[in-house]
Amino acid sequence: MTYAKVIVDVPSKETNRPYDYVIPPKLSGWVEIGSRVGVPFGPRILQGFVVGLHQEAEVDAARIKPIAEVSDSEPPLTPELVKLSRWMSKTYLCHDITALQAMIPGALKAKYERYIQAAEGVTSPQSAVEHGVFAGGEMTGNGQGILFESETLERESILRYVIAKGPVKTEQLLLKFEGQATLIKQMLLSGQLTEAQVIKDRLSQKKVLTVYPNENKNEIRAYLDKLPANAKRQKDVLDYLLLHHEPVKLADLLAELDLSASTVKSLAEKGMLIIREADEFRNPYEGRDFTPTLPMLLTPQQQIAYDAIRQDLDDRIHRTYLLQGVTGSGKTEVYLQTIQRTLDAGREAIVLVPEISLTPQMVERFKGRFGDQVAVLHSRLSQGERYDEWRKIRAGQVTVAIGARSAIFAPFTKIGLIIIDEEHESSYKQEESPKYHAKRVAIERACAHDAVVVLGSATPSLETFYQTKSDLHGVPVRLSGGEPAIRLITMSERVAGRPMPEVKIVDLREELKAGNRSMFSRELYSAIETRLHKKEQTVLLLNRRGYSTFVMCRSCGFVAGCPHCDISLTYHQRSRNLRCHYCGYAEREPEVCPDCKSEHIRFFGTGTQKVEEELGKLFPGIRVIRMDVDTTTEKGSHEKWLTQFRNKEADVLLGTQMVAKGLDFPDVTLVGVIAADTVLNLPDFRAGEKTFQLLTQVAGRAGRHHLPGEVVIQSYSPEHYSIEHASRHDYDSFVMQELGMRKERGYPPYCRLILITMSHEHIPVLVQIGEALANTLRERAGAAREGEPSFEVMGPVASPIPRIKDRYRFQCMVKYREESAAIEAVKAVLASFESRVKPHKIQISVDVDPQILM
Numbered sequence: 001m002t003y004a005k006v007i008v009d010v011p012s013k014e015t016n017r018p019y020d021y022v023i024p025p026k027l028s029g030w031v032e033i034g035s036r037v038g039v040p041f042g043p044r045i046l047q048g049f050v051v052g053l054h055q056e057a058e059v060d061a062a063r064i065k066p067i068a069e070v071s072d073s074e075p076p077l078t079p080e081l082v083k084l085s086r087w088m089s090k091t092y093l094c095h096d097i098t099a100l101q102a103m104i105p106g107a108l109k110a111k112y113e114r115y116i117q118a119a120e121g122v123t124s125p126q127s128a129v130e131h132g133v134f135a136g137g138e139m140t141g142n143g144q145g146i147l148f149e150s151e152t153l154e155r156e157s158i159l160r161y162v163i164a165k166g167p168v169k170t171e172q173l174l175l176k177f178e179g180q181a182t183l184i185k186q187m188l189l190s191g192q193l194t195e196a197q198v199i200k201d202r203l204s205q206k207k208v209l210t211v212y213p214n215e216n217k218n219e220i221r222a223y224l225d226k227l228p229a230n231a232k233r234q235k236d237v238l239d240y241l242l243l244h245h246e247p248v249k250l251a252d253l254l255a256e257l258d259l260s261a262s263t264v265k266s267l268a269e270k271g272m273l274i275i276r277e278a279d280e281f282r283n284p285y286e287g288r289d290f291t292p293t294l295p296m297l298l299t300p301q302q303q304i305a306y307d308a309i310r311q312d313l314d315d316r317i318h319r320t321y322l323l324q325g326v327t328g329s330g331k332t333e334v335y336l337q338t339i340q341r342t343l344d345a346g347r348e349a350i351v352l353v354p355e356i357s358l359t360p361q362m363v364e365r366f367k368g369r370f371g372d373q374v375a376v377l378h379s380r381l382s383q384g385e386r387y388d389e390w391r392k393i394r395a396g397q398v399t400v401a402i403g404a405r406s407a408i409f410a411p412f413t414k415i416g417l418i419i420i421d422e423e424h425e426s427s428y429k430q431e432e433s434p435k436y437h438a439k440r441v442a443i444e445r446a447c448a449h450d451a452v453v454v455l456g457s458a459t460p461s462l463e464t465f466y467q468t469k470s471d472l473h474g475v476p477v478r479l480s481g482g483e484p485a486i487r488l489i490t491m492s493e494r495v496a497g498r499p500m501p502e503v504k505i506v507d508l509r510e511e512l513k514a515g516n517r518s519m520f521s522r523e524l525y526s527a528i529e530t531r532l533h534k535k536e537q538t539v540l541l542l543n544r545r546g547y548s549t550f551v552m553c554r555s556c557g558f559v560a561g562c563p564h565c566d567i568s569l570t571y572h573q574r575s576r577n578l579r580c581h582y583c584g585y586a587e588r589e590p591e592v593c594p595d596c597k598s599e600h601i602r603f604f605g606t607g608t609q610k611v612e613e614e615l616g617k618l619f620p621g622i623r624v625i626r627m628d629v630d631t632t633t634e635k636g637s638h639e640k641w642l643t644q645f646r647n648k649e650a651d652v653l654l655g656t657q658m659v660a661k662g663l664d665f666p667d668v669t670l671v672g673v674i675a676a677d678t679v680l681n682l683p684d685f686r687a688g689e690k691t692f693q694l695l696t697q698v699a700g701r702a703g704r705h706h707l708p709g710e711v712v713i714q715s716y717s718p719e720h721y722s723i724e725h726a727s728r729h730d731y732d733s734f735v736m737q738e739l740g741m742r743k744e745r746g747y748p749p750y751c752r753l754i755l756i757t758m759s760h761e762h763i764p765v766l767v768q769i770g771e772a773l774a775n776t777l778r779e780r781a782g783a784a785r786e787g788e789p790s791f792e793v794m795g796p797v798a799s800p801i802p803r804i805k806d807r808y809r810f811q812c813m814v815k816y817r818e819e820s821a822a823i824e825a826v827k828a829v830l831a832s833f834e835s836r837v838k839p840h841k842i843q844i845s846v847d848v849d850p851q852i853l854m
Contacts, residue, residue, distance in 0.1 A: 005052035034075035047110035094434040103409040107387035115167035209250040210278040213241035290367040325491035327700020347416030377403030415449040423455035426851035466749035501709030503727040542674040555598035566803040627655035660698035666705035676715040695726035754814040755850040759807040770796035791816035
């Protein structure tokens with residue numbers, strides 16, 4: 001006997017371990033590490049993943065149940081990914097099944113459906129009596145049919161329907177026999193019917209009718225010779241199949257030869273061809289032509305970067321590089337040429353980009369260079385398209401995967417290169433369990449494959465940059481936890497020696513003093529006017545969607561807030577409602593103040609909708625494309641807006657963060673930042689870093705080609721060091737100042753963090769449990785080593801947003817250096833609190849290396 005260790009689809013502390021199942025002879029050879037299987041678990045059949053195989057049972061073999069089914073002919077997970085899931089569950093304190101589920105496409109996540117069928121051996125109402133499946137007195141036979149003592153006709157009707165249809169979905173049966181739910185339940189209890197749970201994928205593979213020619217060509221030719229002259233349609237089909245040896249979709253064949261399906265079906269009946277269903281991959285870029293591109297001549301700085309990476313690729317040495325290149329320095333071309341080197345060596349490449357940077361322009365660059373070898377994985381594809389792109393990877397039909405965060409789990413088996421573009425982006429951190437960081441996962445995967453990791457950015461995160469230095473501010477970079485050191489490659493010049501754009505900072509306080517109450521400073525107004533006159537283009541950034549930030553009464557100070565979250569509502573003019581961007585609550589705009597009934601209730605702050613409206617007033621006839629979450633929800637909307645802008649069908653591209661990265665338009669000569677302070681004022685120690693990164697990134701959209709660029713940054717805090725350094729494109733000075741402050745306050749990269757967030761409907765319960773948990777952690781920290789505690793516990797305190805969806809929120813912060821000590825302590829303490837937390841229904845979330853502290 002061979003036994004499989006299976007992680008079952010029950011995400012709970014009690015079941016967070018592998019269970020042994022025997023592999024029955026009929027499934028021998030089908031069950032492998034990484035297979036999805038259906039296994040009996042209690043009274044149900046559940047999906048599970050095989051994480052190990054062994055020859056001897058670790059418990060009484062007689063008690064071990066057999067695997068019921070195997071879901072796939074080829075395991076969706078490779079052994080390497082299964083091993084990676086164990087690392088993820090330990091590192092990010094999540095259940096094993098949660099880590100495994102994160103690695104497969106949504107289409108393969110189990111959908112459990114309940115089906116009702118007739119009892120075994122029952123083929124008719126009469127046979128039900130013969131098999132004796134009914135309790136005494138319920139049914140009797142009279143030789144001419146079935147007599148029920150009660151509900152005779154209804155029972156017979158239900159039984160006949162189920163026998164005729166085979167297994168029927170429970171919901172479908174209840175709908176068919178509306179009002180008979182009690183009777184159906186009685187029939188289940190008495191044994192007339194049985195109910196079973198069936199595992200279904202959330203999405204099926206797409207099937208199309210396909211024509212396969214008879215492999216015996218001589219037989220076809222002989223049939224052709226006998227065809228009468230009036231059988232021209234059949235002759236056309238057979239001539240086509242003799243000329244084209246590959247299978248052809250039935251619909252394509254009918255369209256090509258302009259004939260009806262009956263002709264083809266007639267030939268199939270005569271054995272001249274075969275018609276059967278075949279799998280078809282959904283193609284998200286069907287009908288799109290990508291212009292092929294050739295490698296460009298590299299600049300000296302690009303060549304240095306390429307040579308360093310190429311050497312490790314050729315030697316198959318695992319190493320991580322930070323490619324720090326200013327905007328427009330040609331990082332993408334370095335990516336493309338190192339990928340080509342990887343493919344030439346028979347290996348595969350993964351490219352990660354932030355979701356908002358995964359523009360059609362980015363896809364075009366990679367498709368243009370590598371064609372059908374590229375699979376694209378991102379949320380703007382349909383679930384079916386994403387599933388089929390994943391299937392191409394698993395089947396070995398492609399060698400490059402480009403996508404957002406989850407593409408790091410692409411099931412390649414020969415990875416040679418992993419590229420993470422804009423590596424500083426916080427979107428690489430998953431905010432739901434498992435709360436992994438794609439950057440750390442990439443390095444872990446690359447280790448297993450002896451692959452190279454390239455982290456690219458004009459403004460690297462401080463944590464990444466810090467690891468490229470041997471010593472900074474007197475503190476060794478290599479923490480005792482031991483993340484690998486990173487090699488720095490710098491590209492400080494734009495391609496073709498183009499200058500960085502000139503940056504002007506406008507003090508909005510001075511604008512107010514001068515009587516300008518518009519959202520556009522005189523400097524920015526003049527710059528936009530100049531571009532309109534020259535027929536050049538402008539990009540405007542405002543990191544806030546909606547029409548206004550909040551609605552306030554000028555009479556009493558009332559601010560419209562969400563009744564379920566401690567946050568103000570945002571006004572959206574198009575729908576004329578106020579909306580919470582956290583829980584989705586919406587209400588109509590108020591005509592009078594709900595508190596004092598005053599009519600002086602107004603919109604304050606500025607959102608992208610309001611900027612769009614103001615542009616139309618100030619510059620009559622201006623053509624504006626607005627890109628934010630509200631205007632890009634439809635499939636293909638990103639591509640539509642950016643194509644229009646590239647074709648110069650608009651003068652201004654206005655948007656949130658999504659216009660700050662990855663865009664390259666030759667006629668954009670002006671970038672305007674409406675308000676540089678939106679991120680600065682957040683209660684987050686990374687606020688200065690995020691502001692510097694955002695300003696630098698958006699400034700890099702200007703002057704990327706033959707026309708010089710200009711940037712206008714509007715701010716109420718123009719003297720802030722992040723804004724000053726961004727205006728000079730001075731990353732090094734910013735880093736030194738920011739690191740000095742981080743060291744003084746004890747924040748990353750000089751330590752690491754674990755954020756523990758607790759939520760409950762009642763504050764007293766939350767305070768009691770929160771303080772007890774924090775004190776227990778402190779005791780554990782002090783006991784871990786003599787003298788200095790192994791980690792520091794801060795809190796509990798109310799979260800920056802203290803209530804979301806009617807649940808109050810408290811948080812604790814753990815600062816640490818030794819990864820294993822802190823994580824093990826948090827894991828142990830949370831396990832010990834399980835019995836205290838469960839009765840109160842307190843929700844606890846743990847985030848290792850959090851990127852957002854809200």
